[in-house]
Amino acid sequence: MHTDQQKPARPNLPPPSPIEEQFGVKLLFYSHHFAPSIGGVETIVLSLARGLAEVRTPNGVTEFDLTLVTETPAEDFDDRLLPFRVLRQPSLVQLLQMIRSSDIIHVAGPALSPLLLGLLTPLAACAVIAAMIDAWAVNVSAATFWSEPFNVPFLVAVGAAALLFTGAGSYSVDARIFGRWRFSPRVAMGLLILAVAAALLTWILLNGTNPIHFTAPAG
Secondary structure, eight states: OOOOOOOOOOOOOOOOHHHHOOOOEEEEEESSSTTTSSSSHHHHHHHHHHHHHBBTTTOOOOOOEEEEEESSSOOTOOGGGSSSSSEEOOHHHHHHHHHHHHHHHEESSSOHHHHHSSSHHHHHHHHHHHHHHHHHHHHTTOGGGGSSSSOOHHHHHHHHHHHHHHHSSSTTTHHHHHSSOOHHHHHHHHHHHHHHHHHHHHHHTTOOSOOOSOOOOOO
16 A cells, blocks of 8 residues: 655745845955055955945845954044945954854955954964065065065064964964864965965066065165
């Protein structure tokens, strides 16, 4: 005798919220310096964030729910004119809540604050290394290479590279949030290569000249 087996009923899932219907990936940008401050990092971050915030799916839905976190005060700058949210000078609790609720986190610029706190240490160290390589290049490009090769940016980059491989320690924010404070040497090496490549690309795009001189540059 043949009997039909009943399929288990699907659980009643709650309908998606208007936010979930409107946005896709939750993207968090952290940039210590941002508008109205003027600089290379600020300009690139603003351009990148604006472009990503305006990306749409074929259905016309916003691709990214983007929030930018910065330590720069707004002063006379009106954040409402931007196509994304800006959170300025957040408390540590606010920052941790933003990190937990985000799908992707992008750290831009030197980002020394997260590095000192042991927060997103690999990404923060990668950003610091890239920024310090370019700062080192600016310093050595003004004179002969051997006049001051081991300047302050060079030492900061070496320290960030050391943290990249050793991790922030068991008392860091990374250890508290993610349950780990050190990543594999393969990941660390990949981020180090990425930092050097980003620094070289930035220098070439902004300057286009070789910063290393074995004789004093003219002028």
